[in-house]
Ligand SMILES: [Fe+2]
């Protein structure tokens with residue numbers, strides 16, 4: 001049975017002053033629950049390619065990679081996130097490289113991915129593996145793999161990077177290292193030979209461990225698109241229409257413990273059913289046009305645009321046109337699932 005307070009307000013104030021002086025907190029002294037819930041600050045928003053592209057192309061007038069910055073990027077800053085990331089857990093930035101430029105080799109604790117958007121001749125080297133990226137390709141740099149980028153083509157290239165850096169930063173585990181050379185050597189990194197020999201259960205003496213055998217880092221657009229079109233012949237999902245997740249073939253799981261990537265087809269005249277998920281998502285429109293209704297507000301999108309669905313926001317997608325719409329998204333589903341917090345409801 002609750003014990004009634006027997007002391008005066010003055011005595012309580014004196015007591016609370018002693019509690020504070022001892023480095024303690026008495027949450028029952030304030031109205032409301034002992035653990036305050038937090039409403040999301042993440043806002044639904046759309047970033048238009050028509051605005052992004054000219055600003056990105058102008059950025060080369062002001063900054064060059066390797067000279068004052070490691071990456072020439074423009075980040076999608078959600079107005080509701082004080083850290084200026086895209087959601088509270090996901091950071092997405094569009095990157096621009098001119099012909100001949102190199103974004104120098106570095107490594108960092110956040111996991112990163114890049115989705116190629118425009119131009120030919122771009123590459124990302126990941127632990128000695130040089131991946132030539134054509135539009136639609138997805139290249140991963142799992143923590144803490146060394147990576148550098150370059151443009152060996154004759155036109156500027158554009159891709160976007162997705163990072164779990166807000167999570168890593170929140171965990172106070174964010175570190176980054178610049179490699180002494182601008183470009184790492186191709187095929188000379190120990191991790192690569194481990195990938196070659198790892199399947200046989202062997203590794204060359206002296207090589208370091210840590211890189212999983214058969215960890216796929218380069219997902220090609222041709223393969224992803226073909227799989228998606230094949231799935232479209234077989235089945236559809238009422239909430240996402242035709243959708244596939246990129247997985248790590250060595251585990252069958254999401255590509256990162258924090259982030260999952262998806263490619264999605266909204267067929268012409270399809271309007272999906274609304275649902276809400278405790279996860280947050282950043283979408284990129286690879287092709288086509290459509291709209292997403294988020295908490296009752298309609299957001300139109302077309303090729304090149306990005307948009308955010310905040311955690312637990314009710315959302316539905318629609319394609320009112322006659323051409324298919326293709327979406328790529330990154331979502332923090334695996335992180336919430338690992339914590340037992342992922343929920344999806346109609
Ligand atoms: Fe990086």
Ligand SMILES: [Fe+2]
Pocket residue numbers: 239240275277315
């Ligand atoms: Fe969804």
